[in-house]
Amino acid sequence: MxxxxxxxxxxxxxxxxxxxxxxxxxxxxxxxxxxxxxxxxxxxxxxxxxxxxxxxxxxxxxxxxxxxxxxxxxxxxxxxxxxxxxxxxxxxxxxxxxxxxxxxxxxxxxxxxxxxxxxxxxxxxxxxxxxxxxxxxxxxxxxxxxxxxxxxxxxxxxxxxxxxxxxxxxxxVLAEPTGATAAPAGGGTLAGVPYADLFTRAASKHGIDAPLLAAVAQQESGFNSSAVSPAGAQGLMQFMPATARGLGVDPLDPASAIDGAATYLSSLTRQFGSTELALAAYNSGPGTVSRYGGIPPYPETENYVRSVMSKAEAYR
Known part of the structure; x- marks a missing residue:
């Protein structure tokens, strides 16, 4: 032939x-x-x-x-x-x-x-x-x-x-099987983690990972809802005032801050297509990630992504 x-x-x-x-x-x-x-x-x-x-x-x-x-x-x-x-x-x-x-x-x-x-x-x-x-x-x-x-x-x-x-x-993209008891979309029980119910609820609502949300909070503020950084970032999820206003978030209210962070991370994940890039954008800004076409070569951002991913894995 x-x-x-x-x-x-x-x-x-x-x-x-x-x-x-x-x-x-x-x-x-x-x-x-x-x-x-x-x-x-x-x-x-x-x-x-x-x-x-x-x-x-x-x-x-x-x-x-x-x-x-x-x-x-x-x-x-x-x-x-x-x-x-x-x-x-x-x-x-x-x-x-x-x-x-x-x-x-x-x-x-x-x-x-x-x-x-x-x-x-x-x-x-x-x-x-x-x-x-x-x-x-x-x-x-x-x-x-x-x-x-x-x-x-x-x-x-x-x-x-x-x-x-x-x-x-x-x-x-499929519906859960009939009769199955589905875990929340965000995954993880987060037993013993502060604000666990808020992380789980926000993760399920916005279709992201609850351990990831908790890991961001731990990295950003050590679960301190009153934290204020030298740069002026506020609350559990360390929102800058302008970012908080843009999202309609009260950064010092844990429920509002966590829901706002879930909204923001969900949006960043859709924009960049991966969890790691979304975290890099959360830390250094979406414009920086777009400009470099990936995780910016900043030690702070590189360490931030690695640390949050490691913490999230530990919560599973």
Whole structure:
């Protein structure tokens, strides 16, 4: 078979995958790929929990497996030609009637935040910042459970099952499974942490991580709601007066300050596409992060991001 014939045969094979006759073949491909990835017991998608009245976790996994083997194509949204990472996720969810934005950085602002990989469920979107040359999200996959995801990785590869690694952001666009007792979107119980109920409530309301909010408060003020810095930053979350006014926040009122910080961090996360960049912007200002295209090379800001992330992890 010559090169042209081989390409045509591959296109026909991919196109056939999206007709009813391909159901058995694609299921077999899924079973093989899942088995190779160590997803024992999950090759039958009917074993995944369902969510009544919504596109269920099992439906997302089943739909995603139909695209196994489709070649990666940068900018690709047509499976008969190829898919890129966000084209793949957009296609899978679109097949189930759920509209996602086109790019991975835009998709990273949809749904609600999932606190950690331990809290992730099949069908969650997992996002990554893999490029050192520019800040923000640049890759996305669909989480399967057991530390695995389906994704369109990069040029020269195909849609496949692979280890999820360490996502930068995790978002849930599906409804919680029927009968499940869902943890608050912000995650974490924060037992023994001052103002724990306020952190949890604000995190759930604004779709961010409760341990992260608590860690920011610890870093900023040591949980001192009356703290005032030499520069004039006030309260638990150390808002400058102008910033507090802009957010409509009373910085010396813990409930108002925490809700304002959750609002602000949520906005910064959407703007920059990652928790680390949002924290850098909280510390040094959004304009500084935009100007440097990443975490500014200031020791104070670099240490701030590392310290808050470490504190947040300790609260989980």
């Amino acid at each position: 010559d090169g042209v014939s081989a390409v045509q045969a591959r296109i026909f094979e991919i196109q056939a995958r999206f007709r009813p006759a391909a159901t058995t073949a694609s299921a077999a491909a899924w079973a093989s790929a899942a088995g190779a990835a160590g997803l024992t017991g999950t090759s039958s998608v009917s074993t995944w929990p369902a969510a009544a009245g919504t596109a269920s976790e099992s439906a997302v996994v089943a739909q995603a497996q139909k695209y196994l083997g489709v070649p990666y194509l940068w900018g690709g949204t047509d499976p008969s030609k190829g898919l890129d990472c966000s084209g793949f996720t957009q296609r899978v969810f679109g097949d189930l009637g759920i509209e996602l934005p086109r790019t991975s950085s835009q998709q990273a602002t949809t749904g609600k935040a999932v606190a950690s990989l331990a809290a992730a469920r099949p069908g969650d979107l997992v996002f990554f910042d893999n490029s050192s040359s520019r800040a923000g999200i640049d890759h996305v996959g669909i989480y399967l459970g057991n530390g695995q995801m389906i994704a369109a990785p990069q040029a020269g590869e195909t849609v496949k099952v692979q280890a999820v690694g360490t996502p930068t952001v995790i978002r849930r």
